[in-house]
Amino acid sequence: MTKTYKLPIGPAHVGLKEPVTAWLDIEGERIVDATVRPGAIHRGIEFMSRERNPAQVIFLAERICGICSFSHSIAYAKAVEDAAKVQVPVRGQYIRSLVLELERVHSHILWLSVACYSIGFDSAFHLGMALREKVMDVLEALTGNRVNYAVTAIGGVRWDVTPKVERVVRDMVAYYRSEFHEYYDAVINDPVVKARLRDVGVLPTGDAVRLDALGPTSRGSGVRADVRESSPYDAYCDISVKAIVPQDYFGEVHGDVLDRFLVRLLEVYQSLDLLESILDGLPEGPITAFPKPVAGLAKLKAAGGLGYGCIEAPRGDVTHVVELEAGDENVFMWKVRAPTYANAQAWPLMFIGNEIADAALIINSIDPCISCMERMVLTDRAANRQGVVTKDELLKMSREKTADLRRKMGKC
Amino acid sequence: MDMLASAQSKKNPTSMEIYADKKVNYKTPQEVLEFLQSRLGDAVTETELREYKEGVCQYSRWHLLLTVKRESFLSLVDALGELDFPHFHVTSGSDDGDTVRQIYHFSLFRREGRGRELTVTVTVRVPKTDLVMPSLHGRNPGVGFSEREMNEMLGVAHDGQPNTDLVFLPDGWDRTILPWRRDETGPEGKGVINELD
Numbered sequence A: 001m002t003k004t005y006k007l008p009i010g011p012a013h014v015g016l017k018e019p020v021t022a023w024l025d026i027e028g029e030r031i032v033d034a035t036v037r038p039g040a041i042h043r044g045i046e047f048m049s050r051e052r053n054p055a056q057v058i059f060l061a062e063r064i065c066g067i068c069s070f071s072h073s074i075a076y077a078k079a080v081e082d083a084a085k086v087q088v089p090v091r092g093q094y095i096r097s098l099v100l101e102l103e104r105v106h107s108h109i110l111w112l113s114v115a116c117y118s119i120g121f122d123s124a125f126h127l128g129m130a131l132r133e134k135v136m137d138v139l140e141a142l143t144g145n146r147v148n149y150a151v152t153a154i155g156g157v158r159w160d161v162t163p164k165v166e167r168v169v170r171d172m173v174a175y176y177r178s179e180f181h182e183y184y185d186a187v188i189n190d191p192v193v194k195a196r197l198r199d200v201g202v203l204p205t206g207d208a209v210r211l212d213a214l215g216p217t218s219r220g221s222g223v224r225a226d227v228r229e230s231s232p233y234d235a236y237c238d239i240s241v242k243a244i245v246p247q248d249y250f251g252e253v254h255g256d257v258l259d260r261f262l263v264r265l266l267e268v269y270q271s272l273d274l275l276e277s278i279l280d281g282l283p284e285g286p287i288t289a290f291p292k293p294v295a296g297l298a299k300l301k302a303a304g305g306l307g308y309g310c311i312e313a314p315r316g317d318v319t320h321v322v323e324l325e326a327g328d329e330n331v332f333m334w335k336v337r338a339p340t341y342a343n344a345q346a347w348p349l350m351f352i353g354n355e356i357a358d359a360a361l362i363i364n365s366i367d368p369c370i371s372c373m374e375r376m377v378l379t380d381r382a383a384n385r386q387g388v389v390t391k392d393e394l395l396k397m398s399r400e401k402t403a404d405l406r407r408k409m410g411k412c
Numbered sequence B: 001m002d003m004l005a006s007a008q009s010k011k012n013p014t015s016m017e018i019y020a021d022k023k024v025n026y027k028t029p030q031e032v033l034e035f036l037q038s039r040l041g042d043a044v045t046e047t048e049l050r051e052y053k054e055g056v057c058q059y060s061r062w063h064l065l066l067t068v069k070r071e072s073f074l075s076l077v078d079a080l081g082e083l084d085f086p087h088f089h090v091t092s093g094s095d096d097g098d099t100v101r102q103i104y105h106f107s108l109f110r111r112e113g114r115g116r117e118l119t120v121t122v123t124v125r126v127p128k129t130d131l132v133m134p135s136l137h138g139r140n141p142g143v144g145f146s147e148r149e150m151n152e153m154l155g156v157a158h159d160g161q162p163n164t165d166l167v168f169l170p171d172g173w174d175r176t177i178l179p180w181r182r183d184e185t186g187p188e189g190k191g192v193i194n195e196l197d
Helices: A045-051 A054-062 A069-084 A090-118 A122-143 A163-188 A191-197 A205-210 A215-219 A246-250 A257-281 A293-302 A339-351 A356-365 A391-408 B007-011 B029-043 B070-081 B141-154 B192-196
Strands: A005-009 A020-027 A030-038 A305-313 A316-324 A331-337 A375-380 A385-390 B044-054 B059-068 B087-095 B099-108 B118-127 B132-134 B157-159
Touching: A005 A356, A020 A339, A020 A356, A030 A339, A045 A054, A045 A331, A054 A069, A054 A293, A054 A316, A054 A331, A069 A090, A069 A293, A069 A305, A069 A316, A069 A331, A090 A122, A090 A163, A090 A257, A090 A305, A090 A356, A122 A163, A163 A257, A191 A257, A191 A391, A205 A215, A205 A339, A215 A257, A215 A316, A215 A339, A246 A257, A257 A356, A305 B099, A305 B118, A316 A339, A316 B087, A316 B099, A331 B087, A339 A356, A339 B141, A356 A391, B029 B044, B029 B059, B029 B070, B029 B118, B059 B070, B070 B118, B070 B132, B087 B141, B118 B132, B141 B157
Parallel strands: B059 B118, B132 B157
Antiparallel strands: A005 A020, A005 A375, A020 A030, A305 A316, A316 A331, A375 A385, B044 B059, B087 B099, B099 B118
16 A cells, blocks of 8 residues: 655755745655745844835845845845836946846856756766856955845945956956856766756646746746846846747757756856846946935935836846835835745645655755755654654765666666 | 646646737737726726836836725736736735735736836735735636735735645744734734844
């Protein structure tokens, strides 16, 4: 008789606004159903904004996510600027897009590397992490920080792109153009990677639309949607962006982890082209609408109304909603919708029919952080037994599956 | 494999067309506003069409804001669904005294190419004496987290949402405390903030 086990994954998860627990119903090695329960460490960050003015909330917004901190703070700033009818100078808009693309490069290379690590392709993991250092150095040269760049200001940005920074960014683009292909070739041409990721964690096109999936998760399912294309903002108004979908490059859509992998891989190259175009077109002028912050705060205090900001972050579109009340210096209402808020609802579907050894890979495929695998309790209710499967054991299972596949394919 | 068939779509069927194989009924922002006004009539009580111009070339994008009566909310969503599958972003909300505002953020035409997306924000004021909204679950199963969040944070129930479990608050949370409310049911009213201090 087949027994169904309940297997919780999570809840601790550093990479999300909301940590996630995934309860998997398993029969043998196969996942037959799944339920997602977020919110183990809800920080009440939106509530905290009620006692802060719009400039102070920038620092909260930057700390929603460690990887895409800039995306959150820019979506938030756009929402405030919408509510207060503030126009950002064009140079400020371009610098925002520049940093967003740098952030996308570092986020995607990180994700690609960790995906390789989780299937036991360590050499690609190390190569990817070594390559990622370059963009982290550039972010540090521009802002002084590797994460939480503190570039955002309501009405613009805080740091200008000097000729020296421009040279550093151009050098980085040249570096990736000559070096990134090594990583690309290593993973694209590896038959084991293809066999390991193909048809795992499938999200069909229709379900990606129906469940409101976002970013590379939905584009990997063939949904041609990218906010930079469909609703251009900042520098993307002048520079055309085309959503990257697998059918345009490989002729077909599988909606699996490999397609999500390929979309991110190609988006790194797309970002390099965009960075170059942004620097080529960088207009002269002020970088902020409020050179004197006090004047900015006074204008924001006098403003009232609902504002909306939505931009394409590395994981999908980030939506922020802000409401200001005229005469009140604090933010009246703030709502944050991180991409994982939407994408996590597609997890149950991706799990069904896959093996436990793929659970880490599937969770990772929408680009949260692998550390949510840290704690996993295996329960056999019928036999009243309980054991703990650690992150290491889960990772070992994933790597053993790759090694087994490699043996079967005669690759070792 | 058939990319449109799946276990999930059988589990969570949606009555709305997703325009996977069918062309959307594209309209300009002004035409969308006129279409909704003709369909909903007096049920749409406030409208605003915002244009944003950015970049050196001052490229335009649009945002349509509507306020609708609760009883016509589903009709409005269905009307949006005649144009394109309304992609759901999130629900925001606020305690306004006698009413709780529910603000639904949708977008249309996001798969239709450069600059065609239209952001649609729909506001519904729900009286505190009858804090129930019709659920969009049957139309757009991606609303699950938001409807549950609005329930636990502001106390708004959703008629038709099969899952009423907590989503972001911890297990064992006292559900009479509604964290985003500004009245006696909120953290200040319940004295939770002082207790923590």
